[in-house]
Amino acid sequence: xxxxxxxxxxxxxxxxxxxxxxxxxxxxxxxxxxxxxxxxxxxxxxxxxxxxxxxxxxxxxxxxxxxxxxxxxxxxxxxxxxxxxxxxxxxxxxxxxxxxxxxxxxxxxxxxxxxxxxxxxxxxxxxxxxxxxxxxxxxxxxxxxxxx
Ligand code: CA2
Numbered sequence: 001x002x003x004x005x006x007x008x009x010x011x012x013x014x015x016x017x018x019x020x021x022x023x024x025x026x027x028x029x030x031x032x033x034x035x036x037x038x039x040x041x042x043x044x045x046x047x048x049x050x051x052x053x054x055x056x057x058x059x060x061x062x063x064x065x066x067x068x069x070x071x072x073x074x075x076x077x078x079x080x081x082x083x084x085x086x087x088x089x090x091x092x093x094x095x096x097x098x099x100x101x102x103x104x105x106x107x108x109x110x111x112x113x114x115x116x117x118x119x120x121x122x123x124x125x126x127x128x129x130x131x132x133x134x135x136x137x138x139x140x141x142x143x144x145x146x147x148x
Contacts, residue, residue: 001143002045002068005034005132006060008076009052014101022101023128030129037133041140054078054085061088069143071096072135079104079114090119095142097135100125 007027015026025033031048038046047068049060057078064071071094078085079100089096096119103126104111117123121142124131 001041001043001070001140002047003038003136003139004047004049004060004064004068004071005031006057006071006073006075007048007050008057008074008078011074011076012050012052025129030132033129034132034136038136044136044140046136054082058084058088061085061092064094065092068094070094070139072099072132072139073097073116073120074099074101074132075116079116080110082115086115086119089116095139096120097139098123098125099131099135101128101131102126 011027014022015024035046038044051057075085098117098120124135
């Protein structure tokens, strides 16, 4: 089973700014932690992708067709603006879990709106880096039970 984990704009800055909101762990540290967690599954391969560009994220989602079984995505600021990423998720018709480090429902009004969550199988928000591991657990269970 192949899972792609996509992180959107500015998440490459994690651990360097705003630790009070996003934590003090870098994106590479989070990726290493996810990889370690994924080892409990014999049959799961993880790939990571980070981009600050909406078009590159759309291209990557499209490229998942026939190549990946599911996607975990933190679209970052594009969560609240991107019809293009929403349409790409819908188009590939793969199970996608949306993750946010912070609790987007407990912040500014504009962050409470997600363009992408309605085309995902679920959203995990507010649990910091643990949200990615929770998303991986949920996505793998979903795929293994044949999308039940
Ligand atoms: O809580 C999340 O994971 C967000 O997706 C993070 C986005 C924000 O726009 C969303 O509303 C919620 C922002 C990512 C910016 O990350 C930074 C990391 C370090 C320093 C500055 C920004």
